[in-house]
Amino acid sequence: MTVPYTRHTLANGLDVIVHEDRRMPLVAVSVWYHVGSKNEVPGRTGLAHLFEHLMFEGSEHQPGGYFGPLQEAGASLNGSTSADRTNYWELVPRSARRLALWMEADRMGWFLPALSEARFENQRAVVLNERRQTYENRPYGLAQFVLMEALFPPDHPYYWPTIGEPADLAAATLEDVRAFFRRYYHPGNASLVIAGDVDTDDVLREVEELFGPIPAGEPVAPLPARVVPPVSRRLLYEDRVELPRLYLAWPSPVLFAPGDAELDLAADLLANGRTSRLYERLIHDRRIAVELAAGQTSRELCGTFQIIATAAPGHTLDELEATIHEEVARFAHDGPTAPEVGRGRVQAETAFALRVQSLGGFGGKADQLNAYNVYLGQPDSFDADLSRYVGATAVTLRDATSAWLDPGRAVALGVVPAGRSELSLTGATAVSVGGGA
């Protein structure tokens, strides 16, 4: 599978990638800035994400906010911030292409003049609401924060959550925001994709006109990968929940490194869906768990692998833990069966075919071209990426599992109903979240 493209780098360093797909009268615009919460410093966590909110509030020549003119032109638009990157996108009818590009150019080049204390205060309040709604007021919503604080040391960029600590958000200043923009939001740290019903030469001319005058910035050196050693920790967190839930977590390969695709496949074979080994044992046969999931989270500095299971009433987290470790160890020793390898392969092939159905939005073709360009320097890496999955064998799956998922060196967290610490994992230490307290 290939997604043909033309890449051109402007004099100011902006990567521009154009993919023509003229079957629908739509154009997807995607801008990635290679900055995320990993670029923050302790004491100012949450700045990258708060900054993303401010990017929708206005720029010098569009001071009235970004949603109005774009929605009126028929756009859908959004943005998101992760530990590694920040992205912005518009999906517009063909005729609104210039508008979408103009808007992205204006906030890339002329953002600061529209920034005001009132906007900053408003969006800081919105972000605090987002944090409370999405994490604090949701069952198990803080578990990931606990896990990251346990897996990583306090000076590792994945120690703190992308949404930020409330105290850090409260301490952030307008000057912090300005400095952040100057440091990270410039053409050389960005990648622009235009995909859809466009003529390549025509759109490249337009991009040159709109983005060309934006001054180049100081290059941003990529942060080096920092894969941490696995640690053995047993933790307890009490929450507003009904049933105790177990989280097992390990550090794992970085994005696109050897073992990354294998662990992604292993997650499915071990614990995702009714065909997985642990579903059959924990939910179907023994009925000791009621919810189950696993995942390899691939990131630039260090991956994380997790298996999550909720105990059925009357069953303990220790029981779940023992069975999961037993099954992981068996997989790490014997490897998957031939039918399992085949199933993983056909599911990957289908998933890659489904991934190119949409031009825009999160996960659309424009977003994926940007991801490959930013992380690999090669926009059309669809085949190379798929070949990692198709090329995985029983041996490589076994080896990746045994190399990374040591049962003796996992972070094991039990989230239990408040006031029911007797439901904890044996030998676990109670923890709170935020600044490692």
Next chain:
Amino acid sequence: MTPRRFDRPGPGAPTPVRFPAIARETLDSGLGIWVVQHAPVPVATITLIVSRGTGDDPVDRHGLASLTGDLLDEGAGDRDAIQLADAFAGLGTQLEVDVGPDATALSVTTLSRVLGPVLALMADVVARPRLAAADFNRVRELRLNRLRQLSRSAATVADRMYVSAVFGTHAYGHGALGTTASLDAITLEDTREFWTRMYASSTATLIVVGDVQADEVVREARRAFGRWVGSIESGPRLTAPDAPPDPRVFLVDRPGAPQAELRLGHLGPPRQTPVYHALVGVNAVLGGQFTSRINRRLREEMGVTYGARTTFDFRRVGGAFSCDSSVDATAAADAVRDVLTEFDLIREGPVPDDELASAKASLTRGYVRNFETGGQIARAVAQIATHGLPDDTFDRFVPAIEAITAEQVQAAAEVFIRPADATIVVVGDAERSREALAAIGRPVVVSAPEF
């Protein structure tokens, strides 16, 4: 650089929308086969619509439709639950079962080259489910635990409270999962009877959208579903919801909660309402979009929420209108007042021309985005099947929206936005918000939905 560089470009000319043609064939069993050719990628979305849903739950068996739907693929034909999941996975896909108020949808998105085998598996699931005791017991137990888990989700608690307050005892007035008590009452025999009475080829529609040929789909469907024969009465079984408005404040206590989950609204019209397009316009101005009045007020001016939206939940014989948000616990009462004020304002005067033009433009110019993927087209076709809409429904949308006037929007709002009737649900820390909520001037009842 010319000064023109800094003039914001306009939106350009509108993009016309042509919904693709639906090719139709009906098998002798009454099963409708609807095919839309859409071939940008070698993929097909297959949806089987069975025209029965949670609205068909017996009064003392809430959750039966959803439990039955869930059980279908826990063993069917020659395969048990795990073998069936393996069979779908071996084709690179999985089956999704969605049980809604008016219909049940079984869906698969997959490579179009495995259309035949996927249809055969789907036919097993719908026509030859085992509905065996061991699977029933396991799935019911999982659902009982799911209910326990959901009872701690503020958003689910709010939705349950809201739906039961607004629809009352009507068949739309309960959640798909039912309650612990109703699940305890349901027997294996109930699911078998429900399947026998409700899953019939005569009222089902197989929708296939993707890189396929209509004649090939019909041939494969005939082979797979040919033996599935069952006839039941078609058409709506339910009468329109008519619960009297209950404009009280239902306060569900969630001690220590840092946010308050809000729902405000009342009954609404069915999908087939003649003022559908005017109501889409009302919603776009009031709360359907980021730039709508309520989100602007609560998020961009007050900073008390991450987002607030209004929705008309258009169902087959009736519906509901609601505003949903999660707000800062200390701001719940003020947010409720602000929402009610916006409900009032849109009734009291015509929407200013520029605001209406902007709302209409976003609806019409962006409409083409709704039909990009096979999955989107399949969902649109499923609406036609579920609500009995004409085939030109989506082609008529843009001109119909363009034609609505400020007077029509106001007239529709006067009838269908009724702040005085609105039920108010607040899920939050009762101690922190009760007094302020009482000051709104409506009775405050501390309540909790049944789980």
